Amino acid sequence: MLEHVRQVLAEVKAKNPAEPEFHQAVEEVMESLDVVLQKHPEYISSNILRRMVEPERVIMFRVPWMDDQGEIHVNRGFRIEMNSAIGPYKGGLRFHPSVNLGILKFLAFEQVFKNSLTTLPMGGGKGGSDFDPKGKSDYEVMRFCQSFMSELFRHIGPNTDVPAGDIGVGGREIGFLFGQYKRLRNEFTGVLTGKGINWGGSLIRPEATGFGVVYFAQEMLKTIGQSFDGKTVAVSGFGNVAWGAVQKATELGAKVVTLSGPDGFIYDKEGISGEKIEYMLKLRASNKDAVEDYAKEFKGAEFHAGKKPWGVKVDVALPCATQNEILVDDAKELVKNGCVCLCEGANMPTHIDAYHIIRESKMLYAPGKASNAGGVATSGLEMSQNSMRLPWSRDEVDQRLHEIMTRIHNTCITTAEKYGAPGNYVDGANIAGFLKVADAMLDQGLV
Numbered sequence: 001m002l003e004h005v006r007q008v009l010a011e012v013k014a015k016n017p018a019e020p021e022f023h024q025a026v027e028e029v030m031e032s033l034d035v036v037l038q039k040h041p042e043y044i045s046s047n048i049l050r051r052m053v054e055p056e057r058v059i060m061f062r063v064p065w066m067d068d069q070g071e072i073h074v075n076r077g078f079r080i081e082m083n084s085a086i087g088p089y090k091g092g093l094r095f096h097p098s099v100n101l102g103i104l105k106f107l108a109f110e111q112v113f114k115n116s117l118t119t120l121p122m123g124g125g126k127g128g129s130d131f132d133p134k135g136k137s138d139y140e141v142m143r144f145c146q147s148f149m150s151e152l153f154r155h156i157g158p159n160t161d162v163p164a165g166d167i168g169v170g171g172r173e174i175g176f177l178f179g180q181y182k183r184l185r186n187e188f189t190g191v192l193t194g195k196g197i198n199w200g201g202s203l204i205r206p207e208a209t210g211f212g213v214v215y216f217a218q219e220m221l222k223t224i225g226q227s228f229d230g231k232t233v234a235v236s237g238f239g240n241v242a243w244g245a246v247q248k249a250t251e252l253g254a255k256v257v258t259l260s261g262p263d264g265f266i267y268d269k270e271g272i273s274g275e276k277i278e279y280m281l282k283l284r285a286s287n288k289d290a291v292e293d294y295a296k297e298f299k300g301a302e303f304h305a306g307k308k309p310w311g312v313k314v315d316v317a318l319p320c321a322t323q324n325e326i327l328v329d330d331a332k333e334l335v336k337n338g339c340v341c342l343c344e345g346a347n348m349p350t351h352i353d354a355y356h357i358i359r360e361s362k363m364l365y366a367p368g369k370a371s372n373a374g375g376v377a378t379s380g381l382e383m384s385q386n387s388m389r390l391p392w393s394r395d396e397v398d399q400r401l402h403e404i405m406t407r408i409h410n411t412c413i414t415t416a417e418k419y420g421a422p423g424n425y426v427d428g429a430n431i432a433g434f435l436k437v438a439d440a441m442l443d444q445g446l447v
């Protein structure tokens, strides 16, 4: 690693202690950049790396709310406005008890490169709260969202910062947040994406991340003359991204055999399709933090308590739950079992040490910032429709999503090739994402 890069990384760690996920996300990008900086010393002299790792703005605020029993609770709210060089800040909101500043900074950092890869004009941001929506009534979630937006509204806007969903934030939460924004600002604008279809939302947005992951994996498989037809697939999570991925992989002829939750994973050798996907949706909506019930409902399905699905022998792995769910031993299992393709649906689900194992194997591997970009890309399409005040059909949005994913795939391949790392999607994604943002920053003066 170049001395300059090493120094920046050391400073990031020293200046932001207790933020291991942020350190990891920065390190993953930095590992790819030596070759770029050697070719372009102007990025070093202009100190672009130091500028990129410092958020443009961090907003942290109190979110007081009252539960149905009249008891008062206080959560912490955040919005990280990381980089606006190529467009308004754009990125999701996460509501999960594990949320903290470091996790949101890693997500905002990743988002900058991801949004750059989509080719749409979106900067990077992320936000959320340590609020846990699990077990809360609709009214409690509504009161929380209203309180959260009562502070956030002054920092966002359709041309400033456009939040969306992430873990724990889906259509219901976006509705409550939008309603409160509209009351406070007295304007109906595309300030959030993932909206309901009757009030400015885009068709396909709910499915987009999962569909996009599978479109991306389809392109990866094509490079070795293969397809999803007849493949067995392991999916983790059973949320929004997992749901879209299971649907699309099944449609393309694959058999998805696993799903997971915080309680463990289920293995269904018959495949998870049709009514089983419907059941999975109901299970999710039931507000229960578990997948075990699936194995009680469907004969032949096994539940493995406290385990992750990466020991199951499959052709394709699609991690769609959360960060660092694939560790070194999991990577070794996947390699040993002959998995040919690992395509990330979640953000940074593979730990950097596990990635180093995979990099030495023959497995095709795509980082989430490239392969899960279909969600935010379709958010970008929602923003376009809102600006034009014209909705597009399902087919039109799906076709654009498909084109964008194919384009991102090709950008990764050609960039990796150009910078001497053929077939390495990580280097391709990091370098291509970086170049566009870095050049925009240079064009705009000392920002």
Ligand code: NDP
Residues within 6 Å of the ligand: 096, 098, 165, 166, 167, 168, 169, 209, 237, 238, 239, 240, 241, 242, 260, 261, 262, 288, 289, 290, 320, 321, 322, 323, 345, 346, 347, 372, 373, 375, 376
């Ligand atoms: P959901 O809330 O719909 O689902 C999240 C899934 O992950 C659930 O199965 C959840 O289980 C599980 N999960 C969450 N946190 C943990 C944890 N700490 N340990 C174990 N399991 C956990 O979120 P999404 O499907 O939207 O997001 C999944 C991943 O995809 C995240 O990494 C997100 O950042 C990423 N992503 C999402 C996009 C989107 O458009 N929504 C776009 C791009 C990436 P349970 O609910 O039972 O806790």
Ligand code: 2IT
Residues within 6 Å of the ligand: 090, 091, 092, 093, 111, 114, 162, 163, 164, 165, 166, 193, 347, 372, 373, 375, 376, 377, 379
């Ligand atoms: O991680 C992500 O890309 C998202 N959660 C979606 C962000 C968005 O603005 O649609």
